[in-house]
Amino acid sequence: MNDKTILRGRLLSFRREPENADDTAAFSYIEDGALVMAGGMILSVGAYADLGSDVRQAASIIDHRPHLILPGFIDAHLHFPQMHAVASWGAQLMEWLNTYTFPQEARFAELAHAERMAGWFLDQLVSQGTTTVAAYCSVHSTSATALFQAAMQRNYRLIAGKALMDRNAPDAVLDTPQLGYDETRSLIARWHGQGRIDYAITPRFAITSTPEQMETVAALIAEHPDCYVQTHLNENHYEIELTLSLYPKARDYLDIYEAYGMLGPKSLFGHSIHMNQRERAAMAASGSVAVFCPTSNLFLGSGLFDEAAMKSASVRTAIATDIGGGTDYSMLRTLDEAYKVLQLQNQKLDPYRAFYWLTLGNARALSKQAEIGTLEVGTEADVVVLNSAATPQMAMRMETVTSLREELFVLQTFGDDRAIAETYVSGKAAKNRSLTS
Numbered sequence: 001m002n003d004k005t006i007l008r009g010r011l012l013s014f015r016r017e018p019e020n021a022d023d024t025a026a027f028s029y030i031e032d033g034a035l036v037m038a039g040g041m042i043l044s045v046g047a048y049a050d051l052g053s054d055v056r057q058a059a060s061i062i063d064h065r066p067h068l069i070l071p072g073f074i075d076a077h078l079h080f081p082q083m084h085a086v087a088s089w090g091a092q093l094m095e096w097l098n099t100y101t102f103p104q105e106a107r108f109a110e111l112a113h114a115e116r117m118a119g120w121f122l123d124q125l126v127s128q129g130t131t132t133v134a135a136y137c138s139v140h141s142t143s144a145t146a147l148f149q150a151a152m153q154r155n156y157r158l159i160a161g162k163a164l165m166d167r168n169a170p171d172a173v174l175d176t177p178q179l180g181y182d183e184t185r186s187l188i189a190r191w192h193g194q195g196r197i198d199y200a201i202t203p204r205f206a207i208t209s210t211p212e213q214m215e216t217v218a219a220l221i222a223e224h225p226d227c228y229v230q231t232h233l234n235e236n237h238y239e240i241e242l243t244l245s246l247y248p249k250a251r252d253y254l255d256i257y258e259a260y261g262m263l264g265p266k267s268l269f270g271h272s273i274h275m276n277q278r279e280r281a282a283m284a285a286s287g288s289v290a291v292f293c294p295t296s297n298l299f300l301g302s303g304l305f306d307e308a309a310m311k312s313a314s315v316r317t318a319i320a321t322d323i324g325g326g327t328d329y330s331m332l333r334t335l336d337e338a339y340k341v342l343q344l345q346n347q348k349l350d351p352y353r354a355f356y357w358l359t360l361g362n363a364r365a366l367s368k369q370a371e372i373g374t375l376e377v378g379t380e381a382d383v384v385v386l387n388s389a390a391t392p393q394m395a396m397r398m399e400t401v402t403s404l405r406e407e408l409f410v411l412q413t414f415g416d417d418r419a420i421a422e423t424y425v426s427g428k429a430a431k432n433r434s435l436t437s
């Protein structure tokens with residue numbers, strides 16, 4: 001068995017955020033490239049013609065021509081226990097949570113259910129070309145344990161945590177300040193830093209946590225400064241009104257989180273739609289990340305993420321599916337909807353920037369650019385292979401495509417899991433190789 005694998009194809013990897021449609025210096029593109037992987041890492045990258053014959057002979061070569069080879073996609077916000085809540089009809093946020101979502105999350109108290117769903121969840125993400133996620137688990141410790149175990153089994157890069165919630169939801173999905181604190185501490189001790197796992201301290205949102213629970217969140221963050229923090233912010237008008245009524249002293253929604261020490265460069269704020277200038281400035285000053293979830297924002301009728309305002313305020317941003325408020329596991333479908341959300345505000349999502357966002361952009365938002373998000377030597381071998389002519393409509397449209405930028409836009413507009421020819425997780429081909437029965 002060779003321990004080296006060479007992927008041959010068109011290699012595309014970003015160096016920085018593209019500034020405009022002509023900014024080809026922002027990325028590296030090698031028409032006939034060779035990516036050499038060993039031990040789960042990228043060992044070398046360059047033109048196929050420059051590979052020494054000794055390297056060729058000592059490796060297995062997988063020829064992916066004419067496909068594109070990119071770093072694996074990164075999804076910065078989604079909910080593991082909501083797979084049976086996706087595609088639930090007719091409700092906006094609070095009604096959707098109460099009617100469809102909390103009952104599904106309640107089922108994750110049972111370890112066997114959580115384990116079955118964890119395998120399915122990661123297999124689905126891999127089939128979509130997604131190789132890193134920041135995920136919410138249910139309130140139950142079992143759900144986090146099942147997901148961490150499934151990630152270890154697959155050597156999958158995962159940021160996740162059990163939700164903390166002690167009010168305004170059915171008893172079956174509530175903890176208490178003490179229980180949530182104790183369980184989070186023991187999950188961090190057991191899993192944070194194991195394999196490719198990071199723990200995210202996960203107060204669901206201010207509505208489902210009492211001030212007493214928020215005090216425990218502040219303590220957990222102070223005790224574990226290297227963990228992530230994830231929550232929801234300014235998603236829906238009624239949610240905002242209810243939140244402010246529960247925390248009447250707060251200047252605005254973000255101020256609640258600020259008061260409990262929750263802002264910072266490893267803090268991820270899902271949605272961040274209806275923001276005021278003060279909130280944007282506080283996010284920027286603390287290096288906090290606003291996570292854009294376009295399919296969810298449209299499906300739940302929540303509102304339009306103002307990316308231009310975030311940019312001009314220098315807020316760091318990420319993009320995500322938000323399964324199950326979101327309607328598709330595919331980051332390509334997510335880009336398509338993001339494009340339309342921005343169009344509605346007369347903003348643009350250039351294809352170079354779109355693919356930067358899915359890879360290096362989200363890696364930076366997660367402070368993981370040294371590990372993932374590029375095809376650079378010494379980073380982890382999480383790779384996606386894209387077939388731009390995967391379906392009849394894509395193949396037909398590709399007949400008139402004459403540039404890489406146009407090709408990326410075809411992928412961004414039409415692409416889904418059928419366009420994912422292969423996904424490599426830690427250097428191993430993993431698409432359609434389920435570990436679950």
Ligand code: GUN
Nearest residue numbers: 079204205232296322325
């Ligand atoms: N706010 C609090 N919980 C959730 C959730 O599960 N999904 C979405 N979209 N928003 C939330």
Ligand code: ZN
Nearest residue numbers: 077079270322
């Ligand atoms: Zn969410």
